[in-house]
Amino acid sequence: MTANPLLETHTLPPFGEIRAEHVEPAVTRLLAESRDAIEELARQAQTTEPGWDNFAAPLEAINDRLEQVWSPVSHLNGTMNTPELREAYQACIAELSAFSTWMGQHAGLFHAWQALKDGSSWATLDPEQRRTVDNTLRDFRLAGVALPEAQKVRYGEIQARLSELSNQYSNQLLDATQAWHKDIVSADELAGVPQSALDTLKATAEAKGVDGYRITLDFPCFFPVMSYADSRELREEVYTAFVTRASDQGPNAGEFDNAPVMEEILALRHELATLLGFSTYADLSLTTKMADSPEQVLAFLNDLANRAVPQAQLEFSELEGFATNTLGLANLKPWDIAYASEKLREARHAISEEQLRPYFPAPQVIDGLFKVVERLYGLRFSENTDVPRYHDDVRYFEILENDAPIAGFYLDLYAREGKRGGAWMADCRVRRQTDNGLQLPVAFLTCNFTPPVGENPALLTHDEVTTLFHEFGHGLHHMLTKQNIAEISGINGVAWDAVELPSQFMENFCWEREGLDLIARHVDTGEPLPDELFGRLQGAKNFQSAMGMVRQLEFSQFDLRLHAEHDAPSAEAIQALLDDVRMRVSVVPQAAFNRFQNGFGHIFAGGYAAGYYSYKWAEVLSADAWSAFEDAGVFDAETGHRFRAEILEPGGSRDAAELFAAFRGRAPSVKPLLRHSGIDAA
Secondary structure, three states, X not given: OOOXXXXXXXXXXXXXXOOHHHHHHHHHHHHHHHHHHHHHHHHHHHHOOOOHHHHHHHHHHHXXXXXXXXXXXXXXXXXXXXXXXXXXXXXXXXXXXXXXXXXXXXXXXXXXXXXXXXXXXXXXXXXXXXXXXXXXXXXXXXXXXXXXXXXXXXXXXXXXXXXXXXXXXXXXXXXXXXXXXXXXOXXXXXXXXXXXXXXXXXXXXXXXXXXXXXXXXXXXXXXXXXXXXXXXXXXXXXHHHHHOOOOOXXXXXXXXXXXXXXXHHHHXXXXXXXXXXXOOHHHHHHHHOOOOOHHHHHHHHHHHHHHHHHHHHHHHHHHHHHHHHOOOOOOOOHHHHHHHHHHHHHHHHOOOHHHHHHHOEHHHXXXXXXXXXXXXXXXXXXXXXXXXXXXXXXXXXXXXXXXXXXXXXXXXXXXXXXXXXXXXXXXXXXXXEEOOEEEOOEEEEEEEEOOOOOOOOOEOOHXXXXXXXXXXXXXXXXXXXXXXXXXXXOOXXXXXXXOOHHHHHHHHHHOOHHHHHHHOOOOOOOOOOOHHHHHHHHHHOOOOHHHHHHHHHHHHHHHHHHHHHOOOOOHHHHHHHHHHHHHHHXXXXXXXXXXXXHHOHHHHOOOOOOOOOHXXXXXXXXXXHHHHHHXXXXXXXXXXXXXXXXXXXXXXXXXXXXXXXXXXXXXXXXXXXXXXXXXXXX
């Protein structure tokens, strides 16, 4: 039998060698070896007092080896999805879930960790090691270690099924997204759509051997049609296909319907919570977050809604008036909103995303991003072209400090077939101390931007630039950690509702003159963003900001209430709850066929269940943190050093509230967020 690259030791994944047929044999063998090694550690702990070096460190090494196998497989499944890889990935999910449950309910392991806390070696542990022990004991309890045997079995069944359902939800959403397209022969039907988007639609058609233009539901195709196409009928058709993905409505009605998947996920989550002694899944979810209770979160969201909804209503009334009087669009429909909003933005601020594109060629933006980080933290970036990559678009960079590498990352910017939508950061390697020295952190940074066409560089929208900076903020949190224990290294162990702080913080550089001078250069002339255009960009920064905020509050309230008020809701009850939330906070019209929830991957296939509010919660923190830089100077070295030392480097070694207070000198205030959003704080 040929060697399995997933079972060999590599500093970085051997992407050139990994095949779908390697996945299941590697995972099966490694899980068996891991079980044997864990059983041996648990046996030793019965006769020898468990300490850090003879128990905790070897256990971390076992987990890390498994993570090094699964991390590249999981990433390929999201970025290079094929039927063969999907089948291999699916085949391993139940095994991995069963292993995780077995480990989390292993009484011998739990007693060994408790013995470590209660034993003589506790006094010799440093604060980071103690934090790890406490977190681990908490996680054992949340994994049902204290449950009666029958309930332990049921817990394992639920977790295994939830893993399958999450993957099914994600697959069906991807399939539904890729199942629909519309081919257009004449550019006349795409009147209003800018040339850059027409080039993308034409390239998409050519890639499929089709004449003319192809519209798909991938964001680089979908967004410009919704924002610029003059044809109301075309916008309605594309909008309908997008908001009915994976549902019982629309052009592919019933083909990839996620409704039964959602129903089962929510019922199982509630059962899981009650098994562990919680009233609701929301209560269970918040045990590892900054917020204390669902009631506190709802109060926070309602407070923001009370401040933002009146302004959002005014913004929408203004949009309606403009659409009627200037565009001749009476009775504004959901598929008109992006189009009318873009026209109003251009009319009021004389600026559009298309005007800005020439100033954001992707190579310049990447260079500017690196310069921002270099000035903030005194670091340097170097591309390594010898590293195996999984696609020609992917690039690999090392971060250097004092000319020595401290981290690395894969940069995968462009949308393509077989790649899950959205943008995200994921771990490839976590920083930890090993027997062979320090393992450096490595990140996957993934976006879905409009790809370059021909020899020309991709021209990004300002929104895409902001997305890149956001994800890179997550990457810096992972890569600039100073922690040497995997459990608290980087974003590990960080309260979920604080994890967006570094990412949202980085977005600010995309709006400031000092940041934009590094990021923006005209693709043809190399000129920086002119003062006039910068002024218009600043003026448009808070355009419809209240409408944007209430949209996020709608998603957050729906998510939290779904997990706090319902035990086993039907698809009809889920829709009724969303309708109720919209009635309270939404200001825009909704189509009766809109099935947003069927594509809400954050809470059904991501980690945000009963935690989507984290975006707004962390935005309070990030806006307040940014105000320190506003006071001291955007690139003030001392403030940058403190942010790195108090927010990025500690990882999950201390409570997020404690870290924020150490940086800011006080508890967070909501006022900077309201000020930055242009929302009246009264």
